[in-house]
Amino acid sequence: DLILPMFFADGLTEPREITSMPGVYQHTGDSLLRAVHEALDAGVRCVDLFGVPVDADKDADGSQAWNPEGVLNRALAAVREEFGDDLLVMADTCLDEFTDHGHCGVVTTDRHGVAVVDNDATLPLYQQMAVAQARAGAHIVSPSGMMDGQVAAIRAALDEEGFQDVAIMAYSAKYASAFFGPFREAVGSSLQGDRRTYQQDPANLRESLLEVELDIAEGADFVMVKPALPYLDVLTRVAEMSPVPVAAYQVSGEYAMIQAAGRNGWVDTEAVMMESLISIKRAGANQILTYFATEAARKLNNG
Numbered sequence: 128d129l130i131l132p133m134f135f136a137d138g139l140t141e142p143r144e145i146t147s148m149p150g151v152y153q154h155t156g157d158s159l160l161r162a163v164h165e166a167l168d169a170g171v172r173c174v175d176l177f178g179v180p181v182d183a184d185k186d187a188d189g190s191q192a193w194n195p196e197g198v199l200n201r202a203l204a205a206v207r208e209e210f211g212d213d214l215l216v217m218a219d220t221c222l223d224e225f226t227d228h229g230h231c232g233v234v235t236t237d238r239h240g241v242a243v244v245d246n247d248a249t250l251p252l253y254q255q256m257a258v259a260q261a262r263a264g265a266h267i268v269s270p271s272g273m274m275d276g277q278v279a280a281i282r283a284a285l286d287e288e289g290f291q292d293v294a295i296m297a298y299s300a301k302y303a304s305a306f307f308g309p310f311r312e313a314v315g316s317s318l319q320g321d322r323r324t325y326q327q328d329p330a331n332l333r334e335s336l337l338e339v340e341l342d343i344a345e346g347a348d349f350v351m352v353k354p355a356l357p358y359l360d361v362l363t364r365v366a367e368m369s370p371v372p373v374a375a376y377q378v379s380g381e382y383a384m385i386q387a388a389g390r391n392g393w394v395d396t397e398a399v400m401m402e403s404l405i406s407i408k409r410a411g412a413n414q415i416l417t418y419f420a421t422e423a424a425r426k427l428n429n430g
């Protein structure tokens with residue numbers, strides 16, 4: 128039930144701890160495999176990999192995303208080779224780490240001269256990316272860019288290439304959230320501005336239910352609500368209506384707040400970690416993506 132998001136970065140000689148996420152690292156190849164071993168030993172059965180390219184490898188389309196030698200595809204291949212089917216390898220399927228503008232899709236200029244993300248021009252790039260990730264060894268791809276039609280497009284491309292068994296975890300109700308703040312450091316994001324034209328409005332519940340319905344109709348094997356704790360009402364509503372498993376993502380800002388308060392001696396970190404995860408579970412999550420996965424699994428398995 129616990130999925131560990133992890134970061135693999137190019138250009139490092141040693142793992143680099145993310146300042147605002149104590150205990151979370153940008154990994155080198157060696158430290159990544161060590162950390163996956165630790166997670167598996169603790170009882171975590173799925174990891175979600177993000178790639179952090181050097182700036183020189185970023186471009187307008189994010190083309191390293193489908194290069195077999197791109198940072199994320201190398202990480203997927205290394206983890207799959209090391210672990211086979213002992214644990215599930217999930218890939219983040221989004222361009223934002225790979226584009227020089229930091230957006231999740233192709234940026235064009237609309238008829239008023241305003242820079243906008245072009246939904247439909249982005250879909251073929253997601254298709255290439257998902258296929259490259261499946262080739263590298265991902266068991267699950269997870270489109271997180273909130274483009275309309277991304278699940279159907281990726282499903283069709285995977286099937287066409289013979290990857291019928293690669294599953295899709297759809298970020299369905301992903302809000303334009305300030306709780307993603309520390310993640311921007313974690314992936315060395317180049318983003319200026321925000322993602323409000325393609326992520327959900329925090330005030331809107333109804334639209335998220337529609338997004339979930341669409342993703343299920345397009346072939347999502349799991350749907351996700353993100354962030355988790357501030358959106359438990361959304362999670363419960365989605366869990367009530369979804370015929371497929373529902374995941375929730377306890378995001379970087381949620382993790383950072385717990386760690387910061389714990390480090391100040393203001394809360395008991397471990398107790399708050401467990402209580403937050405139990406709350407997310409109680410609200411209806413089947414899977415929880417959390418930077419606490421290894422620690423929480425270890426604690427659960429020690430009784």
Ligand code: PBG
Binds near residue numbers: 231271
């Ligand atoms: C973008 C992506 C983001 C996160 C996961 N995938 C950031 C964003 O949408 O701005 C956030 C994860 C976190 O905050 O822990 N592909």
